[in-house]
Amino acid sequence: MVLTAAITLHHFFMENSLQKLIEDSSSILITSHISADADAVCSSLIVRSTLVANYPNKKVLVDLEEVPESLTFLPGFSTIHASPLDREVAKFQPNLIIMLDANNFDRCSRVGAEKTRRYIEANDVKVAIIDHHQPEGKDDVDLYIGNDSPATTQMAYDIFFGKLKMTKPTGYAEIALLGIMNDTNRFLYDNPNHRQTFSIISDLLDAGASIEKLEFKLNRYTKSQLVILAELISNTVVEEGMTYSYLGSKFRDKNLKDDSTAADLKVGCDLYLNNYVRNFENNSWGFIVYPDIASSSGHWGFSARSVGGSVDVSKIAHKLGGGGHISAAGAKISAKTAQEALNKAFGAIGAKSFAKITPGTNL
Template sequence: MNQLDTYLEKASSIAISGHIRPDGDCVGSTLAVYNYITENYPEKEVFLPLGEFLEVFDVLKSSGNVDHSYPDKAPFDLFISLDCAAKDRLDKAQKYFEAASYTLCIDHHVSNKGFADENEIQPDASSTCEVLYGLLDPAKVSRDTAMCLYTGIIHDSGVFQYSCTSSHTMEVAGKLMDYDFDFPKLIDDTFHVKTFEQNRIMGKALDDSRLYLDGRVILSTLSAQDLEDYHVQAKHLDGIVSQMRFTEGVLVSVFAYPSDEKTFKVSFRSNGPDVSVPACAFGGGGHVRAAGCSVEGTRDEVVAKILAELEKDL
């Protein structure tokens, strides 16, 4: 793929989107492109439809301009897909992709087969924001756009901790730091800070957790009543299963909460074993160290099913 400006210059209307249930990299990369275009090409029509995301990303410029209602629109000249591994993961924004005259896909998911007219997929990159930075003209990147890109990198690399972090990741992050924003505050505000309710429900989940399979598995569940009592929604439960993984001697952490009356949403984190195996056994998927699935049944049935599946591999 050429530099992004090559495609922007030829288009007068541009739509940008990313994957369903957007995370930090998805929000950061889509807002970075939105700001890059509106600041450098003010004459262009730009539209950013995307799913609802956590309030912590409201610190990023133009987060208030994101459309969550997916109205019908005339076909766009250009559609840019970011951080999205497959077309159907665009969710309701897929209709703009289908109608667009030309499409670009910028991503880092290893499973991405390249569903657009032109694709820039770098599976070794920490984040889509790291890939995206290489396609932008640094002279046209503002402080606000740099903050969006930095946010995506820190979220997908776990603040430069996960194995996806490379020396190139650090080089890009270093260049972004030169735009002179308050990076410790950005990391705190978007990555570490939890609401009072989020910390309380995490405390509840940790307090209720139990060890299984000779201490190799730590597991905790919450009920619909718990979510109601603690005034939280499913999107506020991020981080619980990751915290559980930091338990001495544990190989796998498991966290489950009800997504409807007879289904539990289950998340796995691992200190070694491939947890995409049990997740796939239930029709889910993911990565070696982080995976998820949905399991039907009561709380006790779901726990029994998961432990039986984990016992095969551990």
């Protein structure tokens, strides 16, 4: 009972500290990680629309360096700025930055993290983080709120509506439902906070949100996305205990020629990660390596998934400079070729039996 009371008091302090930071600020910038997924977008939209509804005299802006076009149907999507973070911070001149679904500025900007930090220090900008990932590598900020919630959208919902009792804005139900659905993989992942999750989901459904209608809007695929999925399936390597795949330089040069394919790349990779990489034979975990076409050449993405934490993939990602959850994590790898990126991934895994693997000829 004493421990429970202490935890409750700690949460009360954190949430009220956030409210004070908000109330003391006249301009608030909200941001999240690069390659923004639905949880990043939805948590950002929830926080923005809530602040606008409850503090109409404050300036509130969302800036995400990369925005998925598949989510344009969401209420408030058109309010999102898609600009380099350091430029938007200098232009908007916020008193407070709220970082969601990420714990450091390197996760929020491809090239502008240090410029952003310098601006914050020079102008005494306050920074608050709300994030449900593992805390390794987090920036030193004014306020950090982290827990084992399955989605940052769920954290935002609980903080602003459950704890701080703020007025819910128009469109909140569909936005919150999608954010939570996305990071729970349609409620498939193990979830220590399942009671809170399904209580919130029940409230959202009662408010008019529809899982069926959201699935209908989301499950639309382009030929390019399916070509990416097919290549990952074709390149699959199944080892004892682990599965992996890759998109090589030849595939990149032929099929991923410009930035317009970045969204297709994310969708195709997510299809493979969520439906295949953990499901080959008796394997319960795996990863993919793919060209990071949104960055300059010489950068590769690493994404890993495991069933029920059978392998803590966040530790592997952290060795590569990234992070995430025990069961889902990612990183960016500096490498000239897919083979070099794969070798670095094998090195982070630390299993000598994988280090000698030479994939097929599609590198």
